[in-house]
Every structure is written in structure tokens, then in C-alpha cells.
Amino acid sequence: MGFLIAVDGPAASGKGTIAAKLARLYGYPALDSGLLYRAVGVRLLAEGGDLSDVAAATAVARTLDPAELEKPEVRTRAAGEAASRVAIHTPVRECLRDFQRAFAAQEPGAVIDGRDIATVIAPWAPAKLFVTASPEVRAERRWRQLTAQGEAVEYADILADIRIRDERDSGRSDSPMVRADDAVLLDTSEMTIDGAFDAARRIVEAARANWSGN
Numbered sequence: 233m234g235f236l237i238a239v240d241g242p243a244a245s246g247k248g249t250i251a252a253k254l255a256r257l258y259g260y261p262a263l264d265s266g267l268l269y270r271a272v273g274v275r276l277l278a279e280g281g282d283l284s285d286v287a288a289a290t291a292v293a294r295t296l297d298p299a300e301l302e303k304p305e306v307r308t309r310a311a312g313e314a315a316s317r318v319a320i321h322t323p324v325r326e327c328l329r330d331f332q333r334a335f336a337a338q339e340p341g342a343v344i345d346g347r348d349i350a351t352v353i354a355p356w357a358p359a360k361l362f363v364t365a366s367p368e369v370r371a372e373r374r375w376r377q378l379t380a381q382g383e384a385v386e387y388a389d390i391l392a393d394i395r396i397r398d399e400r401d402s403g404r405s406d407s408p409m410v411r412a413d414d415a416v417l418l419d420t421s422e423m424t425i426d427g428a429f430d431a432a433r434r435i436v437e438a439a440r441a442n443w444s445g446n
């Protein structure tokens with residue numbers, strides 16, 4: 233198994249940004265695991281399905297095509313909400329698990345960001361970060377991001393979304409969002425993107441120095 237960097241954390245904490253930069257730094261492939269759940273939610277809704285219909289959501293997860301992760305629709309506010317609603321279904325998570333585990337194990341290394349990478353997908357990961365920030369800061373970042381993408385959204389509504397999603401993601405019974413005991417907490421509330429990346433890089437370098445692999 234390679235040097236896997238697991239980057240977990242709540243919505244809009246900056247974990248994807250950090251994961252992408254670490255992947256570039258080390259020359260590893262990166263997987264944004266949230267896109268898998270977003271793509272399931274988006275297709276289910278497009279087919280007129282119900283997000284609480286476990287069988288229908290599982291059928292979509294089983295037939296997910298990588299091209300669906302590239303669609304701009306998976307990056308919308310509604311897709312984030314839909315993702316967290318299909319992500320509570322155990323059979324949906326099971327359908328997506330093998331792909332993530334195979335991605336995680338590749339040599340010489342990989343970076344995956346999500347909610348349960350360090351706890352469920354790859355507890356063996358040599359480097360684990362739990363990236364967070366206050367709900368207000370995350371809402372501000374998500375509001376800016378969605379506005380820049382052309383979505384008309386209000387800050388107050390995005391803050392409410394963030395709070396609901398935090399509760400749903402950390403309260404579900406299967407693979408809840410939680411910091412792994414051995415994951416390093418990185419609170420980016422007061423950090424710039426460069427500052428957060430620098431802190432993440434130092435955490436990963438320390439983990440690499442302790443790693444018994446190549």
C-alpha cells in the first residue's frame with residue numbers, strides 16, 4: 233500500500249483545496265470522495281427519484297459512471313444537500329466503498345478527502361488530517377464559492393445548510409463524520425489558503441518521517 237493522505241472534515245472547511253494541493257506537491261492522484269455521493273444524489277433527483285428511497289439510491293450508486301463526477305451539476309448547493317441525504321444509506325455507502333479502497337491503496341500514494349476516509353475507508357492511512365473551521369467561516373467560503381459559480385444564494389441560508397449538514401453527517405449511524413483518534417486536527421478558521429496548505433504540509437511531512445513504507 234502506498235502513502236495515503238486522508239483528509240476528512242466538515243463541509244467547506246477547505247479539505248478539498250488542501251487535498252488537491254498536497255496531491256500536486258507529491259505527484260499523487262486525488263479523489264474527492266464527496267463527488268461520488270453528490271453524483272448519486274444528482275442522478276437520483278434527475279430521474280425523479282426520492283432521496284429517502286434506499287433501493288433507488290443504491291441502484292444509482294451501483295451504476296455510477298466516472299463521467300458523472302465531472303458534471304457541473306454536482307457542484308451546486310442542491311447537490312451537496314442531496315449527497316448528505318443519500319450518504320446515510322448503508323447500501324449506497326457499500327457500493328462506493330471498493331472503488332475508494334482501491335484508489336486508497338495505490339502506489340506510490342494517493343490523497344482522498346471526505347468524511348470517513350481515516351475511520352472507515354482506510355484506517356491504515358499513514359497520514360490523517362481532520363480539517364475544520366467555524367460554521368460562520370465555512371458558510372462565508374461556501375457562499376463565495378457558489379456565488380462565483382453563478383448561483384444566487386443568501387449567506388444566512390448557506391449557514392443554515394452548513395449547520396444541518398454537520399448534524400446529519402455527524403449524527404448518522406453508518407460512517408459518521410468524526411475525527412479519527414490519530415488524525416491531526418487543523419482548524420483553518422483564521423488561515424489563508426496558503427497558510428492552511430503550509431500547516432497541512434508540515435503535518436504530512438511529520439507523518440511521512442514516521443512511515444515505515446518507502
Ligand SMILES: Nc1ncnc2c1ncn2[C@@H]1O[C@H](COP(=O)(O)OP(=O)(O)O)[C@@H](O)[C@H]1O
Nearest residue numbers: 243244245246247248249373377423424425428
Ligand atoms: N483557508 C481558506 N481561506 C479562504 N478560503 C478558502 C480556504 N480554504 C478553502 N477556501 C475556499 O473555500 C471554498 C471551499 O473550499 P473546499 O476546499 O472546496 O472545501 P471542502 O472540500 O471542505 O468542501 C473554496 O472556494 C475554496 O477556494
Ligand SMILES: Nc1ccn([C@@H]2O[C@H](COP(=O)(O)OP(=O)(O)O)[C@@H](O)[C@H]2O)c(=O)n1
Nearest residue numbers: 243244265266267269315316319346347348
Ligand atoms: N467520504 C464521504 C464524503 C462525502 N460524504 C457525504 O457527501 C456529502 C457531500 O460531501 P462533499 O465533501 O462534496 O461536501 P462539501 O464538504 O464539499 O460540502 C457530505 O455532506 C456527506 O454526507 C460522505 O458521507 N462520505
